[in-house]
Amino acid sequence: MRLQCQDSRLRMNQSISVCVLLLWVCFAGLCQTEEVCSKTVINSCDDCIRSGPYCVWCQDLNFTKPGEQEAARCDTIAQLKTRGCTVLVYPTNRLTIDKDDPLAESFIQQEPVQLRPQRISLSLRPGFPQTFSISFKRVQGYPVDLYYLMDLSYSMKDDLEKVKGLGQDLFAALNEITQHAQIGFGAFVDKTVLPYTNTNKDKLQKPCDENDQQCQAAFGYRHVLSLTPDKDEFNRKVSQQFISGNLDSPEGSLDAMMQAAVCGDIIGWRNSSTRLIVLTTDAGFHMAGDGKLAGILEPNDEQCHMAHNLYTESSEMDYPSVGQLAMRLEKNNIQPIFAVTENVVPVYKQLSQMIPKSEVGVLSSDSNNVVQLIQNAYNRLSSKVTVTHENLPDNVRVVYTPICKKAIKQRDSEGVCDDVHVGQEISFNVTVTATLCMGSKKSFTIRPLGIKDTLTVSISTECDCECVDPIERNHTHCKGKGSVNCGICSCHEGFVGQFCDCAIGDKDERSLRASCQRQNGTECEGRGDCVCGRCQCHTTESGSSYHGDFCECDDEHCEKFQNKLCGGNGKCNCGTCDCYDGYEGSACQCKVSKEGCRTLNNSVCFGRGTCKCNRCECKEGYQQPRCQVCLGCPDPCLTKLNCIECLGFQSGPFQKNCSKACSKSIYPEMVEQFTITSEPCKQKDSEGCWIKFKMEQLVGEDNYRAEILKQRDCPEPPNVAAIIGGSIAAVALIGILLLLLLKLLIHLNDLKEFRKFENEKKKSKWANADNPLFQDATTTVANPMFTG
Known part of the structure; x- marks a missing residue:
């Protein structure tokens, strides 16, 4: 719920x-x-x-x-x-507000109240959340402590000259914010050992260029001026500073910031103030592990080591890690502003992401914009209110819901409101849930980052019943052999059973013991004693109890995730993880989420699978990651043809029960042209017509949208006259062709016989003889007119 x-x-x-x-x-x-x-x-x-x-x-x-x-x-x-x-x-949950002083309007007292309430007591039932409200309002004119921490390596020479004249402007800028401002000054270079600094005796005394006469000896971190409201003192101290130098480009920035954070008495941090460290540099920084280059293996102990305003352990102790520095800055409510040159801005932006309540600004080459940079960074820091907690007990969860015009949702462990003006009251809903019973009262604190005000939350758990029981010691409900405790019998010595009706040592033990055996197996699985027909389970080696009708269950053999039983996000119940709200998986290893399973149409796995551990588990045939494509599934062009025919043209095998057979799986649209981008289907229906349609599978397994062309391509009916006429013409044509063929064959045969006759004729030999009966003419007359 x-x-x-x-x-x-x-x-x-x-x-x-x-x-x-x-x-x-x-x-x-x-x-x-x-x-x-x-x-x-x-x-x-x-x-x-x-x-x-x-x-x-x-x-x-x-x-x-x-x-x-x-x-x-x-x-x-x-x-x-x-x-x-x-x-x-x-x-049930109980909430008691122990201290709720009203919010201060302006800084007119030593300890103005900016967060309410200040103390709350919660009595929680495990697993049941309790929500309460906290309010925050930044006091008008709240004091500001600004510690100016400057890189004095040789490349910052022109910047130092500019800073020496900035005292007046810095105080003027802070006075626009509050009349209770203080400024301090510190300087750093790097550890005075190789390979960071030239350890030649003369170079240690004058690490700068030989032509530069005003150069101070090499040093790691020097505290110059404690926080003071005196601008003349600030100008005087800063004007006495000179440049120094070292060998490598990264500087000892983290060393200096750590000492400025933990040496509160020396720096002069006030209890009620906004604490700022302005770090100005043009180079990167060394961090934990870099000390090995100089043979420094002692890790940073996060303690103050200052003598005569110098960091004494600079050459004996490694640089702090970013995590160590971030923790100390947060614990001491110090907000760093990194005023760095453009060449190292990406480096310090990454550093800022790891340090809560920090800002990065681009410093000009000679630091002439540092005042405006500090003003802008302070405005960004003060307008962003981040509420979080410290020292949270085990098995307690806290979720913040900001109530403001510009709420930022980053993570449940903190609430963020941006663009908050001085004097504007904002609120946060805080939901606290205890997941398990606690043996004693615990407490934790809630506070805005960078602000001293805190809310102390004392928390205890309600894990016991408060029953109103009858006072009879021998209650009739318990057969006079026990008393009633929360509705059940608490038997006197020598009696057991639901109603104390079974005396220890009853003779009918065989039947009683049989009821303690599962499938005629071992009595109580060997993990308990059969008492009056019921198993009383032993405890496990770890102290928990076996349970179940036959003591068959324990809560120690569930699947593990990250070496934690049920991933620490659920309870083991008889070998199976029962996950807490918001978690799922066989080992409760996943947060409940469906974002990784959502499709472009905002469905989950296209309705063809289930979302588990933010991943689709598809039904058979459908493919991950979203169960959109099915391999090996029947072609819908064939399987849905009968439905397309009956829905689109009221014909086919499903004509009589079309709405029942098809209307729940296909949503047809008769169209002139397609809009679906899939490949078209072209199938022949029961009437021999060609149907063209396209299918788009919707959410679910058997759920389609179909676009069907209104026109079918059907064959024209036969022309009987043309068929008969054509048949007669074809017969006549075939007859003529046959006659011509016969004529041709006869002609070819005659030609063959003639040629044979001619050949035989040429082969014959004739005798030349005169006819004895023939006589020539006696008179021959020539025609004189014949010309020949």
Whole structure:
């Protein structure tokens, strides 16, 4: 059950009242959304209450049936009421505001209040969240302590000359913020050992260029001026500073910042002030591990080592790590402003990301813009309010919900409001949840980063039942052999059983012991004793108990994640992890999220799989990552053809029951042209017509949108006259062709015979002889007119 009560237009106290009321109503049984009681080993009301936030105990005397385990009394309110329970026992959260001084309007007192309330006591039932409101308002004119920490390596020579005249401008800029400003000054170069600094005796005394007469000896970090409101003193001290030098480019910035953070008495930090360190440099920085180059192996101990205003352990102790520095700055409410030249801005922006409440500004080559840079950085720091916690006890979760015009959601462990003006009141909802019972009262603090004000939250857990029991020692419900404790019998010595009706040493032990054996196996699985027909389980080696009807379960052999049982995000119950709200997976290793499973149409795995551990587990055939494509699935062009035909053209095998067979899986659209980008389907229907359509699979397995072209390509009916005429013409044509072919064959045969005759004729030999009966003419007359 998740209830979100947030209304920026209402006062926060009203919002919290509404949330608490809704939580109480739901816990009282008027809403059961997601209420589950995950029962483990339940032998008493206290065991029930510790099983989960929605577990409730039924105190009715005759609630359980004869022989039924008393664990049945433990369930959700809805389930118990359904079974007729009338007396319900469960603890609720209690909130007590111990100190709630009003917010100060301006800085007119030594300790102005900027955060309320200041002390709260919570009594929580494990697993059930408690929400309360805190308010913050930055006091007008709140004091500012600014410690100017400058790199005095030789490359910063022109910057030093500029800074020597900035005292007046710095104080003027701070006086616009508050009338209670102080400024201090410190300088750093690097460790005075090789390879960071030339250790030649003369070079140690004068590490600068030979032509530069005003050069001070090499040093690591020097404190020059404690925080003071005297601008003349600041100008005088800074004007006495000279440049120094070293060998390598990175400087000992972290060494200097660490000493400035932990040497509060020397620096002069006030208890009630905004603490700023302005670091100006044109180079990167050495950090933990770099000391090995000089044979320095002693890690930084985060302690103050100052003598005569010099860092005495510079050559004996390694540089601090970024984590060490960030922790010390946060603990001492110090906010760094990195005023660096453009060439190292990326480096310090990465550093700023690891140090809460820090800013980076681009410093000009001669530092002439440092005052404006500090003003801009301070405005950004002061306008961004980040609330977080410290010393949080184990098994306690805290979530912040900022209530402001420009709330920034970064992570649950902190709340951030940006663009907050001085004197503007903002609020945060703080939700605290204890996941397990705590043996004693614990406490933690909530505070805005960079601000001294804190809220101390004392927290204890309610894990015991407060039952109103009858005073009879020999109650009739327990057969006169025991008393009633939260609805169940507490038997006198020598008696056991649900109603104390079984005396130790009864003769009918065989049947009693048989009821303690699972499938005729070992009695109580060898993990318990059979007492009066019921298993009383032993404890495990770690001190927890076996449980189950036959002591078959324990809570120590669940899957591990990151070497933690159930990943530390759930409880082991009989070998299976019961995950806390917001976690899932076999080892509770995943946060509940569906973002990695969402598709472009905002579905989850296209409805063809389940989202587990922010990853789709697809049904058979569908492919990860989103279950969009199916390999080996039937072609919908073929499987949906009959539905397309009946839905689009009211024909085909499904014509009579088309709406029943197809309307729930296909949503057809008759179109003139396609808009779906998939490949078109072209199939022949039951009437022999060609149908063109496109399919788009929607969310789900058998769910399609279809675009069907309105026109079908159907064959024209046969022309009988043309067929008959064509047939006759074809027969006649074939007959003529056959006659011509026959004529041709006869002609070829005659030609062949003629040629044969001619050849035979040429081969014959004739005799030349005159006819004896022939006589020539007696008279021959020539025609004189014949010309020949």
